[in-house]
Amino acid sequence: MNQDLKRLQTEKSRLEEEIEELQARAQHLKSQQLDSIFLSSNHHQQLATQELAQALALQLREFLNQRLEELAAQAHQDAIAANDRSLNALNAAQEQHQNAHRLLASLESTLSLTFQTLQQDLGSYQSSLSQQLSRMYNLEQQGEAILEALVNRLREQIRKESLVSQTVELEEPRSESPSSRVLPPTQRPNQLPASRSSPALPVKPSPVASSPQPPSAPKPTSQIQIGLVLAFLSAVVLSLFNVSLKILLRTSPEPRTILGMFQLQGLISPGFGNSLLILFLRMVVVMALMPILATLLYPPVWQDVRRFIQSQDRALMAKVVGSGFFLFLSQVFIYIAIGNIPTGIAITIFFIYPIVTVLASWGLFGDRPTLTRVIAMLVIGSGGILALPAGGVQGNFGVGVSAAIAAGVTFAGYVLLTQMGTKKLHPIPFTLIAFASIFVFCGLSLMLPLPPNMSVVVDPTVRTGLLIGGAILGVFTLVSYLLNNFAIRFAGAALASIIGTSGPALTALFGLLIIGETLKTQQWLGLGLVTLGVLGMSLERMFAPKKAT
Incomplete structure (x- = not known):
């Protein structure tokens, strides 16, 4: 609007200048006419000219005023339209x-x-997690208390047996040679207290690929009996571990009947990832309690671990980590x-691992x-074939049999690396590091x-x-390890391994009694042949030192 007003004022000024110019021209024409043509005109002509000029001036003024009014009206309308557009734009912006x-x-x-929903979910998850952790x-506290009570009882039993043996030694003649005395469990050479260190299976020292041990002094009969009982209890706990797993x-949509009294539905499907999860949960409990148990069984365990780390022995480290990987x-x-x-x-098919161990020891x-x-080996192979399901492998039996064979082959690698590694490192720190490796492999x-x-x-x-369930499996693992360790100390590795051969039979028996897993006659026969073959290897290993002597 300001621009239009300025433009109108400029137009007005221009028109006034034109009017003045026209007036000047009219006066000039008037003067010329008066001078050249009408020098003698009368007073009436002058008046007419003046009236004509005035009329012309009035018409021009009216025209200019009308034009100015039109321009002002147009500027007003343009201003109103611009204002309306501004109001419309303002309304649109407000909307x-x-x-x-x-x-x-x-x-x-x-x-x-x-x-708010996420906060509520996180709060519920946090409360559930805190309850589960508690x-x-x-x-864990109950397991520690049970282990501590068991260790105290075993220590008391060892102390009583040592007092009895000292009394017997005092009564014997002084001419007895020092080599015939019974060494304490921690001083016996070439002993493998962690020989059955597999957390889930009835593993024993390999009946092959082990060098003959020098003969040791005979142990008291009561001590051997205690060791055999502990070895049998260890095999029982391992069998219960397998059935609990x-x-x-x-394995089926229907719930499983436990002890013929109540039904219980499985919690997780038997896949690869779920197996990793179960093993990880079990190893959490094992790694929480194993350091305490290792310290009780072998006090200098941490000094050995420190020396192992500081030694930078790559070959020994490869054996320890490799054994943990194969066990994993x-x-x-x-x-x-x-x-x-x-x-x-x-478990019966798994016990083919002595065959793999024999062949690998022969080749390596x-x-x-x-x-x-x-x-x-022939007896074990025949028993493994008879233990297969009758009528061929159908459904998931192919996956199960293949996995059992793979478990036996990989466990044979674990046995070989363990026997090579325990020559430089005590079995208990060796087992502790192997368990830590399994925990790391599971997490990764x-x-x-x-x-x-x-x-x-x-x-x-x-x-x-x-x-x-993972906590229960971890407790079973540690209890079996503890029982087997003391069984080897009391009765020796050879006798403990002979008792360990009852693992497949005990597992099948507990499977029948607890969850109603029935086997056919030929499968029971195959199980017996596998047990007989592994027992023969264990007996051959036990009597080999005597023959060599």
């Missing part, structure tokens, strides 16, 4: 602002509701096998198998992106039961 405000308010309410802590796995693979495979075939058959160390070992494997058919699949409603 957009209101829409944006409504959208922001809706987004804020949605976000606040989402955050339960695990209570179980079977109960934990969900063996555990995962046997979990898959137990989840797909009957527990007794899985030139330890040629004896006739007894060859016969035992669970962090890797697995295929959908191999990944971890857990129902959120069974997480508490799964944690409790």
Whole structure:
């Protein structure tokens, strides 16, 4: 509007100048006419000219005024239109602002509701996790109390036996040679107190690939009896471990009947990722209690571990870590096998590992198998074939049998590396480091992106039961390890390994009694042949030093 007014004022000034110019021209023409043409005109002509000029001036003024009014009206209309456009733009901007405000308010309410829901879920998860951790802590305290009581009882028994042996020595003649005295358990050479260190299976020292040990002094009969009882209890605990693992796995949609009295549904399917998860939960409990147990059994364990780390012995480190890796693979495979075939058959097929150990020792160390070992290998192989399901492998039996064979092969690698590693490192720190390696391998494997058919699949409603099951499996592992360790100290590795051969039979028996797993006649026969073959290898190993002497 200001610009239009300025333009109109400029137009007005220009028109006034033109009027003045026209007036000047009119006066000039008037003067010329008066001078040249009408020098003699009269007074009437002058008046007419003046009237004409005045009329012309009036018409021009009216025209200019009309033009100015039109321009002013047009400028006013343009100003009104511009004002309307400004108002429309302002209204549109206000409407957009209101829409944006409504959208922001809706987004804020949605976000606040989402955050409140997440906060409630996190609070519930935190409370559930704290409850589960408190339960695990209570179980850990109970396990520590049980282990401490057991260790105290065993120490008291050892003290009583040592007092009896000292009394017997005082009564014997002084001419007795020092070599015939019974050495304490911690001073016996070439002994493997952690020989059955597999956390889930009835493992014994390999009946092959081991150098003959020098003869030791005979032990009191009561001490040997205690050792045999402890070895049998260790085999019982390992068998219960295998059956408990079977109960934990969900192999069918129907619940499983326990002891013929109540039904219990499995918690997790027997897949690769789920087997890793179960092993990891079990190793959490083992790694929480194993340092305490290792310190009680072998006080200088941490000095040995420190020397092992500071030694930078790459060959020994490779053997320790390699044994842990093979044991890790063996555990995962046997979990898959137990989840797909009957527990007794899985353990029976697993016991083919002495065959692999004999062949590997022959190829690596030139330890040629004896006739007894060859016969035992044939018996074990025949028993493994008879233990297979009748009528061929169907359904999940193919996966279960393959996994059981893979578990036996990988466990043979663990046995060989353990025998080579324990020549430089005491078995208890060796086992502690191997367990730590298994824990690390489990954690790394669970962090890797697995295929959908191999990944971890857990129902959120069974997480508490799964944690409790993992804790129970860990306690079974440590109790079996402790019993086997003292069994070897009391009765010796050879006798303890002979009792350990009852693992497949005990597992099949407990599977029948607890969860109703029935085997056919030929499978029981195969189980007996495998047990007989492994027993023959153990007896051959026990009597080999006497023959060499």
